[in-house]
Amino acid sequence: MIWSQDYDPFHWQAASTLVAALPIVVLLSGIGIFHMRAHIAALAGLATALAVAIIGFGMPVQLAGWAAAFGAAYGLFPIGWIILNIIFLYKLTNERGQFDILRDSIARVTEDSRIQLLLIAFCFGAFFEGAAGFGAPVAVTGAMLIGLGFTRLQASGLSLIANTAPVAFGALGTPIVTLAAVTALPVEDLSALIGRQMTPFALVVPFWLLVAYCGLRRTMEVWPAALVAGVAFSVTQLAISNLHGPWLAAVGSAIVSIGAVTLLLRFWQPATIMHVNEAPLSKGDERAPPVEQIEHVEGPAAAAVGRSQLAMAWAPWLILTVLIFLWGLPFTKAALDGIFRPQIVFSGLDQLVQRVPPVVTAPAAEPAIYNFNILTGTGTAILLAGLLSSALLRVPPAQVARTYAGAFRTVMPSLLTIAAMLALGYLTRYAGVDATMGLAFATTGFFYPFFGTLLGWLGVAVTGSDTASNVLFGGLQKVTAEQLYLSPTLMTAANSSGGVMGKMIDAQSIVVASTATQWFGQESRILRYVFVHSLVLGALVGCVVMLMAYVWPFTLAAG
Numbered sequence: 301m302i303w304s305q306d307y308d309p310f311h312w313q314a315a316s317t318l319v320a321a322l323p324i325v326v327l328l329s330g331i332g333i334f335h336m337r338a339h340i341a342a343l344a345g346l347a348t349a350l351a352v353a354i355i356g357f358g359m360p361v362q363l364a365g366w367a368a369a370f371g372a373a374y375g376l377f378p379i380g381w382i383i384l385n386i387i388f389l390y391k392l393t394n395e396r397g398q399f400d401i402l403r404d405s406i407a408r409v410t411e412d413s414r415i416q417l418l419l420i421a422f423c424f425g426a427f428f429e430g431a432a433g434f435g436a437p438v439a440v441t442g443a444m445l446i447g448l449g450f451t452r453l454q455a456s457g458l459s460l461i462a463n464t465a466p467v468a469f470g471a472l473g474t475p476i477v478t479l480a481a482v483t484a485l486p487v488e489d490l491s492a493l494i495g496r497q498m499t500p501f502a503l504v505v506p507f508w509l510l511v512a513y514c515g516l517r518r519t520m521e522v523w524p525a526a527l528v529a530g531v532a533f534s535v536t537q538l539a540i541s542n543l544h545g546p547w548l549a550a551v552g553s554a555i556v557s558i559g560a561v562t563l564l565l566r567f568w569q570p571a572t573i574m575h576v577n578e579a580p581l582s583k584g585d586e587r588a589p590p591v592e593q594i595e596h597v598e599g600p601a602a603a604a605v606g607r608s609q610l611a612m613a614w615a616p617w618l619i620l621t622v623l624i625f626l627w628g629l630p631f632t633k634a635a636l637d638g639i640f641r642p643q644i645v646f647s648g649l650d651q652l653v654q655r656v657p658p659v660v661t662a663p664a665a666e667p668a669i670y671n672f673n674i675l676t677g678t679g680t681a682i683l684l685a686g687l688l689s690s691a692l693l694r695v696p697p698a699q700v701a702r703t704y705a706g707a708f709r710t711v712m713p714s715l716l717t718i719a720a721m722l723a724l725g726y727l728t729r730y731a732g733v734d735a736t737m738g739l740a741f742a743t744t745g746f747f748y749p750f751f752g753t754l755l756g757w758l759g760v761a762v763t764g765s766d767t768a769s770n771v772l773f774g775g776l777q778k779v780t781a782e783q784l785y786l787s788p789t790l791m792t793a794a795n796s797s798g799g800v801m802g803k804m805i806d807a808q809s810i811v812v813a814s815t816a817t818q819w820f821g822q823e824s825r826i827l828r829y830v831f832v833h834s835l836v837l838g839a840l841v842g843c844v845v846m847l848m849a850y851v852w853p854f855t856l857a858a859g
Contacts (some may be wrong), residue, residue: 302665304654305732307739311358319356320736323349323724324558324762327807331824332831338811338823339713342720347725353619355733356403364727366649368669371726373644375719377672378815379435379764379808383714383815386439386552389686390816393616395703396693400447401613408566413448413576414510414522418529420444421462422506423558429463430550431624435812436678438462440620442816447573449576452822454513456813460804462509464837465502465533466550467766467800468494472628473546479770483778483792488545491492493793495541495549496857497844498800501837502553512833514574521571525561532560551625570646616689620682627681636675644670649730657782658742658783659735660775666730714815721807723761733764738773752777752791753842756798765810766799784833786849790858794845801838805828 310316328347330341346368353359353367359484410416428437438459445455460467468475469491476494480487506526510519537553626632649668653792656663674680690700725791728734737758744751755777759769781791803809810823810830820828 302652302654303360303363304656304663305659305735306357307656307659307696307732307736313740313743316356316736318739319352320728320733322352323728323733327721327724328827329829331810332827333670333824335446335824335832336815337713337821338807339635339717339720340612341823342717342724342807345779346720346724346727348411349727349731349733351674352733353727354444357733359733363652363857364731366646366668367653367727367730368723370646370649370670370730371723372719373670375722376715377674378677378679379722379812380679380715380718382435382682383439383679383718383812384707385622385679385686386436386443386684387711388704388813389616389620389682389689390443390702390789391703391707391710391737392686392693392695393613394447395699396695398613398616398693400845401609405610405613409562411573411575412522412570413450413574414514414518415525415561415565416576417445417450417458417462417509417513418506418525419558419561420448421459422465422509422529422533422739423554423561424816425459425462426466426550427554428624429466429470430472430548430552431621431628433467433474433678435809436624436682438809438812439816440617442813446817452817452819453825453829456819456826457819458513459812460809460815460826461512461833462505462831463803463809464800465505465537465779466497466554466757467803468498468796469537469546469550470766472551472630473549475766475770475799476546478767479774479792479796483774483788485778485789485792489550490793491546492542493789493858494797495538497793497797497841497848499534499538500844501800502537503530503614506530506533508833508837518574521574522688524568525564525570528560528564531558533557540579556686592613612693615692616685619688619692623681623685624669624678627676633673633676635674640675641671641673644672646670653730655732655735657764658739658776658779659732661779668730675792696747710818711815713820717811718808721764725768728762729768734759734773735776738776745784747846748780748784749786749791749794749845750839750842752780753798753845754796754838756795757802757838759795760799760802761806761834762775764803764806766796766803769799769802770796790845790848794841797845798838798841801834801841805834 308316323345327341327345330344347790353364354361383748425441427436441459442455460541476490480490506529533553536556537549540549540552646668651665653666654663700786738755741751741755754770755773759773760766763769774792777791777795778788781788810826848858
């Protein structure tokens with residue numbers, strides 16, 4: 301028997317909305333206010349979501365259980381699979397001393413920690429977001445920043461702040477392609493409009509990142525580097541998104557930005573060098589422990605490193621880059637999925653939950669099919685990079701096995717946390733709890749362009765994915781925009797653009813950051829570090845969308 305969602309179970313929209321918000325309030329307050337361990341807060345949020353779905357929204361117990369299980373499975377694969385294998389690769393290179401050589405080589409490009417931060421967190425991070433998404437950029441850049449001497453809070457928080465501008469175009473444009481599919485709007489139109497909405501933020505984020513790290517005065521000492529990184533990225537992303545589409549917008553922008561900053565450094569260097577240990581600590585921050593406490597192995601001194609050793613140190617990360625890019629290409633996915641791609645139908649949930657208007661234009665049953673595409677998973681590309689690197693570095697198979705087992709022990713708490721958080725996210729989706737919160741935003745009338753953008757922010761904060769937020773709220777944005785005589789393309793695009801800024805506070809990303817930097821149990825500090833940045837940037841995106849909706853000449857950019 302099909303169960304239809306009820307978006308106002310208490311027949312009073314305010315009460316229904318407050319009850320719907322309880323799981324998110326419990327989760328975020330548990331982490332940010334009560335300093336719970338992330339997995340405890342996630343389990344508390346999940347328990348609250350089960351109570352809200354079953355008691356408050358009348359969802360059958362069996363359906364609620366299946367929905368939670370579906371989300372937990374997605375949390376373990378592909379997301380947990382990525383985390384496990386990136387930690388494996390990091391440990392492997394660290395134990396062989398290669399990470400020290402890599403760190404020193406970056407320092408020789410520039411000794412200034414501010415420019416190192418730009419190159420790694422913003423430029424390299426954008427490449428990994430564009431090629432893979434799903435937590436890979438934060439995991440990679442967080443580990444690299446730790447290797448350069450950044451504190452764990454800095455490595456975690458700054459990686460999250462940097463991972464904003466390319467998110468809408470992440471994983472070769474998956475969020476926008478998905479948004480087009482659920483709204484029946486042209487993918488080219490959505491890509492172009494999101495590119496325009498994100499252009500000012502792609503320009504601003506490098507400066508924002510540096511100010512968060514070292515303050516305005518020290519940022520202005522390296523303004524040419526921040527400006528070049530931002531202009532190169534924003535102009536390229538705008539051009540590709542408008543002239544080609546969403547698929548290569550982030551990857552292409554990242555490559556151009558890396559090249560532009562590297563070229564600049566041939567002709568310009570900051571007048572004063574700021575080493576990483578000169579950065580002011582935020583409240584609650586602390587230096588990383590001595591190297592031996594984080595399984596750090598000293599490599600050869602920078603002066604003694606030859607070209608062959610340098611090439612060997614970079615090889616694992618170059619292999620990783622190439623494989624992640626290849627794994628993201630459509631023909632690679634098609635070929636590998638043709639070999640092995642089992643689909644698991646969650647029969648106790650599939651087609652048994654029905655979304656109804658006004659969230660969708662017509663009643664539609666929700667599928668629940670789990671694609672265990674292990675061959676095309678980004679984590680598999682990372683694992684293969686690790687295995688190829690171990691062969692290149694001549695690591696004995698027994699040591700590779702021990703390193704992998706150590707990585708698994710390291711990420712066990714994180715896997716539990718992510719499984720619980722995705723279970724919460726999927727449960728709220730299938731119970732209609734997310735739609736109830738979305739409909740509350742839709743009542744804001746004239747201010748809907750602003751609050752509709754924040755709905756996308758909320759969607760990503762809850763689900764951890766711009767793609768998932770677009771699936772949840774894309775149809776609602778289109779329907780509401782039509783009712784308010786706004787451009788449906790503008791508001792569906794705003795859902796994805798607003799979601800970009802929610803990425804830095806979603807619990808999944810925070811756990812990925814804490815795992816990559818091996819700062820377990822400190823998720824609350826990371827959340828507090830990035831929350832205001834996320835909220836302010838999300839509100840600024842909302843202001844841009846308001847201008848595009850009502851104010852000439854910005855309305856011209858809205859098409």
